[in-house]
Amino acid sequence: MDRIQCQWCHAQNETGRTNCTTCGAPLDKKDLVSDSGWSEAPRLRDMTEFRFSNSTCQIEGEIVPVAELALAAGDSVFFEHHVMLWKEPQVPMSALNTGGGMKRTMGGMPHILSVAHGPGRVAFSRDAAGEVVVLPLHPSMELDVREHAFLAGTHSLTYSFVRIKGLVNVLHGGGGMYMDRFVTHAEPGLLLLHGYGNVFQRTLQPGEQILVEPGGFLYKDSSVTMNAVQQKIKTGLMSRGMYLAEMTGPGRVGIQSMYVHHGSE
Amino acid sequence: MSMPTAAGGYTCPYCRMASEGTDRTCPHCGAPVDVRLRVSDSGWIEQPPIRDMARIRFSRSTCQISGAYVPVAEMGLHDDDWVYFSHHVLLHADPRVRMDNMSMRGGWKRMRAGMPLVMMTARGPGHIAFSADEPGETLALPLRAGQAVDVVEHRFLVATGNVDYQWQNSNIWFTTQDGDETEWHYPLGQTMDRFTAAGGNGLLLLHAPGNTFVRDLAPGQRILVQPGGLIWKDPTVAMFLHFEYPRGQYWFSSAKYQAKSIWLTLQGPGRVAVQSVFERPEMAGAVQNSSGATTQYW
Numbered sequence: 001m002d003r004i005q006c007q008w009c010h011a012q013n014e015t016g017r018t019n020c021t022t023c024g025a026p027l028d029k030k031d032l033v034s035d036s037g038w039s040e041a042p043r044l045r046d047m048t049e050f051r052f053s054n055s056t057c058q059i060e061g062e063i064v065p066v067a068e069l070a071l072a073a074g075d076s077v078f079f080e081h082h083v084m085l086w087k088e089p090q091v092p093m094s095a096l097n098t099g100g101g102m103k104r105t106m107g108g109m110p111h112i113l114s115v116a117h118g119p120g121r122v123a124f125s126r127d128a129a130g131e132v133v134v135l136p137l138h139p140s141m142e143l144d145v146r147e148h149a150f151l152a153g154t155h156s157l158t159y160s161f162v163r164i165k166g167l168v169n170v171l172h173g174g175g176g177m178y179m180d181r182f183v184t185h186a187e188p189g190l191l192l193l194h195g196y197g198n199v200f201q202r203t204l205q206p207g208e209q210i211l212v213e214p215g216g217f218l219y220k221d222s223s224v225t226m227n228a229v230q231q232k233i234k235t236g237l238m239s240r241g242m243y244l245a246e247m248t249g250p251g252r253v254g255i256q257s258m259y260v261h262h263g264s265e
Numbered sequence: 266m267s268m269p270t271a272a273g274g275y276t277c278p279y280c281r282m283a284s285e286g287t288d289r290t291c292p293h294c295g296a297p298v299d300v301r302l303r304v305s306d307s308g309w310i311e312q313p314p315i316r317d318m319a320r321i322r323f324s325r326s327t328c329q330i331s332g333a334y335v336p337v338a339e340m341g342l343h344d345d346d347w348v349y350f351s352h353h354v355l356l357h358a359d360p361r362v363r364m365d366n367m368s369m370r371g372g373w374k375r376m377r378a379g380m381p382l383v384m385m386t387a388r389g390p391g392h393i394a395f396s397a398d399e400p401g402e403t404l405a406l407p408l409r410a411g412q413a414v415d416v417v418e419h420r421f422l423v424a425t426g427n428v429d430y431q432w433q434n435s436n437i438w439f440t441t442q443d444g445d446e447t448e449w450h451y452p453l454g455q456t457m458d459r460f461t462a463a464g465g466n467g468l469l470l471l472h473a474p475g476n477t478f479v480r481d482l483a484p485g486q487r488i489l490v491q492p493g494g495l496i497w498k499d500p501t502v503a504m505f506l507h508f509e510y511p512r513g514q515y516w517f518s519s520a521k522y523q524a525k526s527i528w529l530t531l532q533g534p535g536r537v538a539v540q541s542v543f544e545r546p547e548m549a550g551a552v553q554n555s556s557g558a559t560t561q562y563w
Contacts, residue, residue, distance in 0.1 A: 032318050034331050034339050036359070036392035040317070043333070063334070063400075129334050129400040197335030197396065212357045216396075233352070233366055234383055242352050246360075257356060257396040258335040 007031040008042050009136045023134040024050040024059060034200070041133050041199035041254075050134070052154055052190040055118060057134075065132045066125045067151055067192050071118030076155040081114040083124045083151055083194075091120035096159070113159065124151045126194035130258065133193040135219070137184045142222035145180045149193050149218055157182045157189035164226075181222065193219060197258025204249025211244040215259030221251030278302050279312055279479065280407050290319040293407040293468075295330055305478075312477040312538070314402050321405050323425055323468040326389065328405070336403040337396045338422060338470050342389025347426040349386045350395055354422055354472075359391035386426070395423050397472035401542065404471040406497070408462035416497045418454040420471045428467035431459045437492065437506060437529065439558070441550030452492035452506070452527055452546040459500065471496060475542030482533025489528040493543035499535030506530070506558035525552075530559065 003012040004027050011022035018028050025042035032040040044059045051057075054072035059065050066085055069077060078096050087093075096113040116122045132151065137143060144162065153159060161178045182191050193199075195218050204210065204224060214228060229246040247253050275286025280294035290297055295315035303311040315330040322328075325343035330336050337356060340348060349367050358364065367384040387393045406414060408428060424430065437453040460469050473496045482488065482502060489507055498504070507528040527546045531537050 032331065034318065034329050034337075034394075035320075035327065035341050036339060036394075038331070038339070038357075038394075040331055131334070197400070198332030198337065200331070200337070209360050210357055211360055213355050216356050231364060233364055233385055244355075244358070255357060257332050257337045258398050258400070259356075259396075 009134070011136065019045065019048050019050065021050055022052075022136050024048040024057070025134070038200040038202045038255075041131055041195065041201060044132060044134070052136070053156070057190070057192070059132050059134075061125075063129050064125055064127075065130075066123050067132050068121060068123040069116075069152070070121050071116065073119045076115050076117040077122070077152045078113045078115045078155070078159060079124055079152040080148070080150070081112075083126055084114065084116075085123045085125045087116065087122040088120040091122050092117045115155075124192070126151065128196050128258070130194055130196040130256065131199050133195050133199050133218070133254065135191040135193065137182065137189045137191060139184050139186055139188055141184050143182045143191065143219055144222050145182065145191075145193060145219045146217055147178055147180060149195070150180055150182075151192040151194045153182055153192070154190045156187040157184060157191060193254075195254070195256040197256050199254060199256050201252055201254045203252050204247065206250040208249040210247050210253065212247055212253070212255055213259060214243060214245045216255045216257070217245050217247075217253075218256045219252075219254040220247065224249060224251035224253055278310070280405070282407050282409075290316055292320075292322045294405040295319040295321045295328075309478040309480045309539075312402065312404065312479055315405065321468065323407070323466075328468065328470070330403055330405075332396075334400045335396055335398070336472075337394050338403055339392060339394040340387075340423070341392050342387065344390045347386055347388040348393075348423050349384045349426065349430070350423040351421065352383070352385050354395045354397060355385070356394045356396045358387065358393040362391035362393045363388040384430070395470070397422060399472070399474040399542070401472055401474035401540070402477050404473055404477060404496070404538070406469040406471065408460065408467045408469060410462050410465050413459055413461040413500050414469065414497050415500055415502075416458040416460060416469075416471060417495050418456050418458060420473060420496055421458055421460075422470040422472045424460060424469045425467045427463055427465050428469055429461045429463045431461070432456045433459060436556050437504065439506060439527075439555035440553045442553050443550060447553065448550065450547055453495065453504075453529065473538075473540040475540050477538055477540055479536060479538040481536050482531060484534040486533040488531050488537070490531060490537075490539050491543045492527065492529040492546055494539040494541075495529060495531070496538040496540050498531065498537045501533075502535035502537055503532040504529055505532075506555055507561065508552060508555075508558060509561045510563065512563040524548075
């Protein structure tokens, strides 16, 4: 039987489908890749629905999209509490202690993540125009995400956070003190991010480098190293030179085109 | 809508540059070729968004526009070409792109006006990309040799090296009184940028929040616009303030001043462009003094 491979998440789909069942990406549209190799994250059609575990996710709206999850019994998702737009009253909630205590407070990160358990519906959105980025994670993957960018993660993901190493990286890296790290073990997982503006992804070869505005960084495979590198370029009277994030492969790098620092950051 | 030229080619209705018209997008400004011109009843032409991944050619380089909400302008720079920009619009760059400083005159005044003191240059070969920080549209203005445009501050994204950059006082201001203090207001910003193509054709990219509309003003023709809505204009277009006070009963004396409208009058001949997202000018207080202005009491 013929199958169609999704260009975004590489999942196999039955012929005749217009959206990927795993990530919702349109299957009947060409992958948009810029001359230098950046792929545009798929623009999910309004009301696109896809599945994870025994549950479904529907993406609604196009300017500030909403991710509406219909959780099956036994499934759950975790998230930062302020991204929850609405929920059905009977959806049970619990808290997930992130650990880290004072370090998290100093880093401006929440101590506790909220967890919504099925059965029932719950919806999430962030606070500015942008795109929901759907990242299905295969078993044994590690993904690092800039803080306050993740919308929701499924229960099969292990959440941790990594301190950004080096004072220069913390002070000039534009991503704060910590990055969220999502790890899958034996089971696959699904991660939903909100990228401000438009989102682009590029896969770097081993040793390949790209310079990225630190505020534009959104996510990377943990195999990609990120260092804030000072450029010999002054940007003002008192400044000593701007910093850019030097990303070195191998692995995927995701960026967002609008990198204004919002109130939530 | 195609506009045939005498040579049977195509003149883009948005940037007015001629091309063969065989591509889906104008090679000079990226505007779609095969869409109907959308003109409002009053004469404003809606600038169509540049198609995703459309390429604009300049000199021996290309500019590719991608994304729909906050578009990214990705330049593929040839060895001989260079561009300049303000550092905060840089999104990503190949490590081989050579970046440097471009000093600006009038540092103190620019700092007071909230304008960047230093521009950056990027020289090919390599790719470098730029984006702004608000949802809106990227506007590509190809400039013929010697052609100039005036651009409102903070709208500039990037320009090719042969586009000369000057800035001047906007000369649009008014003062109000708050107790013993005089408050100065600059509804258009303190400065205005002027870009002129020197020695050859150039390309100027702007970012406008919201949607963009352009129109031609005939000689002497006037239109009132929100000062914060102006994006760019031809230098031939004159501008001055207009204060409008609505008729009515006011509960207290200062209400009349708070109810006023502050307009920017644009007077042709020439083209003007406005954006649909704008910041409203501060209304508080009676106007004490102003740059050249007209007043209307209804």
